[in-house]
Amino acid sequence: MLPTYGERMVMNSEIGSGLDISTINMNSWNSNSYAAWVERFGKPDEIARKILADPMKMLSSLKDLFSEVKGKRILNIMGSNGTKAVALAALGADVTIVDFSEENRRYALDVAASAGVIINFIQSDILKISDYIESRTFDIVLAEMGIIHYFTDLNPFMKIAFDMLNKEGIFILKDFHPVSTKLISYRGSTAKVRKYKITGDYFDKSIEKVEVAYDKHLDSIDVRQFVYIRKWTLGEIVTSMAEEGLIIRSLKEEPNLSSEVFDRGIPKTFTIVAGR
Amino acid sequence: MDYIQSNKEAWEEAFEERSGDWGADIISRLNAEEFPFMDKNFIETMSDYEMEGKTVAQFCCNNGRELLSLMKFGFKSGIGFDIAENQVAFANDIAKRTNIRCRFIATDILKIAAAHHDSFDVIVITIGALCWFRDLGPFFEMVAKCLKASGSVFIHDVHPVANMLGAPGEDGYDETAPNRLVNSYFGKVWKENKGIHYITGKSYKSKTFTSFSHSFENILNAIIESGLSIRKIREFDYDIADGMFSALDHKGIPLSFILHASKS
Numbered sequence A: 001m002l003p004t005y006g007e008r009m010v011m012n013s014e015i016g017s018g019l020d021i022s023t024i025n026m027n028s029w030n031s032n033s034y035a036a037w038v039e040r041f042g043k044p045d046e047i048a049r050k051i052l053a054d055p056m057k058m059l060s061s062l063k064d065l066f067s068e069v070k071g072k073r074i075l076n077i078m079g080s081n082g083t084k085a086v087a088l089a090a091l092g093a094d095v096t097i098v099d100f101s102e103e104n105r106r107y108a109l110d111v112a113a114s115a116g117v118i119i120n121f122i123q124s125d126i127l128k129i130s131d132y133i134e135s136r137t138f139d140i141v142l143a144e145m146g147i148i149h150y151f152t153d154l155n156p157f158m159k160i161a162f163d164m165l166n167k168e169g170i171f172i173l174k175d176f177h178p179v180s181t182k183l184i185s186y187r188g189s190t191a192k193v194r195k196y197k198i199t200g201d202y203f204d205k206s207i208e209k210v211e212v213a214y215d216k217h218l219d220s221i222d223v224r225q226f227v228y229i230r231k232w233t234l235g236e237i238v239t240s241m242a243e244e245g246l247i248i249r250s251l252k253e254e255p256n257l258s259s260e261v262f263d264r265g266i267p268k269t270f271t272i273v274a275g276r
Numbered sequence B: 001m002d003y004i005q006s007n008k009e010a011w012e013e014a015f016e017e018r019s020g021d022w023g024a025d026i027i028s029r030l031n032a033e034e035f036p037f038m039d040k041n042f043i044e045t046m047s048d049y050e051m052e053g054k055t056v057a058q059f060c061c062n063n064g065r066e067l068l069s070l071m072k073f074g075f076k077s078g079i080g081f082d083i084a085e086n087q088v089a090f091a092n093d094i095a096k097r098t099n100i101r102c103r104f105i106a107t108d109i110l111k112i113a114a115a116h117h118d119s120f121d122v123i124v125i126t127i128g129a130l131c132w133f134r135d136l137g138p139f140f141e142m143v144a145k146c147l148k149a150s151g152s153v154f155i156h157d158v159h160p161v162a163n164m165l166g167a168p169g170e171d172g173y174d175e176t177a178p179n180r181l182v183n184s185y186f187g188k189v190w191k192e193n194k195g196i197h198y199i200t201g202k203s204y205k206s207k208t209f210t211s212f213s214h215s216f217e218n219i220l221n222a223i224i225e226s227g228l229s230i231r232k233i234r235e236f237d238y239d240i241a242d243g244m245f246s247a248l249d250h251k252g253i254p255l256s257f258i259l260h261a262s263k264s
Helices: A021-029 A033-041 A044-053 A060-066 A083-090 A102-115 A126-131 A154-164 A178-183 A213-217 A234-243 B003-016 B026-032 B040-047 B065-073 B085-098 B136-146 B216-225
Strands: A073-077 A094-099 A120-123 A138-144 A165-176 A184-187 A195-198 A207-211 A226-230 A247-254 A269-275 B055-059 B077-082 B102-106 B120-125 B147-158 B189-192 B209-212 B228-236 B256-263
Touching (some): A033 A213, A044 A083, A044 A102, A060 A165, A060 A269, A073 A083, A073 A154, A094 A102, A126 A154, A154 A234, A165 A178, A178 A234, A234 A247, A234 A269, A234 B228, A247 B228, B003 B209, B026 B065, B026 B085, B055 B136, B085 B102, B120 B136, B136 B147, B136 B228, B216 B228
Parallel strands (some): A094 A120, B055 B120
Antiparallel strands (some): A165 A269, B147 B256
């Protein structure tokens, strides 16, 4: 049986240093992420100005789901650099981030301070959130982009989402689409000549070692940070939600939203909205 | 002529053109095997739920062999619905000869009579059903209408990813690279006049078949909007489309799926 994200299971030396996956991932997320967010978004006051100029724009394709958030209690699971949370706070929501990275915490709180909004940041493993917050607290639980692959068992994660929702609350999960992340590769650098093939194994259950997401923003750093991830199928995601009591209300599968010409016909992200 | 009427005529033509041995093994296999004509994972999924004494329907039941097989679960009664009148007559004849508690009704699924609403504990939908409907909303509205409270629908179909692959004979298909993507995930319409080979065993210029591929978004949202709740999706790496994608069996590509949904 695979270790879960929150377990303190000692891995063998192949994984690294006798540390568990969660600790390795946490250490990686604490190494350079503040500097990476400065590279990606600018100094906190710079990104704060952009967010305040148009908070809805920061929510990208999720904006329709957040059209009325004033006064809503929102839990942003693994909310990372806080840019979404600050945008939601600027729209009048009461936002809590749970994330285990100290560097993410500093950046998110610096952005919030610069924006003149208050967000609550709990630095913790999400699976231990019940140590800090009572269940049924939130109107909206949000987890978006690059979240679920950090769990080697999805059910405990989905149970947290279920537990944190109040009676009328909704869980919004947006992430990379498994058909793209697990299956499809391409050749050709222009849209006209690009050819797509299925070369991956959709059913692969292995844990992969990959560069931490923010590393691509840090060209000057010599020592790369790595994390361990498990990519899930759509069936596994949907079924784990249902098994933990979440009632799925909609599924949206999206093409490449950042390009009008590349990757047409291929699902790149998905958004599931669920309730209790 | 609308596409549903055109498909009805094309299916009835396929039955008239059927090969001599098509359907000839139904009775012998029903007698000899536990669940003939059914996928073992589909049976395994249904087996997680009590079926004894319940009522079952199959939408788009073809010649009835799958529903006749599923009656071995101990269903109290079963009704198969299909648009092709001659297929339904064939299915009723088999049911009569085997004395299985099934009957078959010829109807457009979207026009199933109100007498069948709130009638079934279980509705089964297998490959070759969803693809004949442009809009899955009305289709699953009928599923929801026909299910009793707390009833379940079990679906076994081609995975949306498989519809991205080219099939032999299709534009863009490369037999040296069957894993090349030629269609959009987000849906495509096919108009064909090549007949139904698995029934006729031959190529012939047929009446026009119009079919549609559907993404998981289309399928799940139609189910959800009908008032049903998604319980489970299982995905599999093998072809169930009469060998259309079998060159890619067990290569890590999702080619089929099973979905269970129920009334809350």
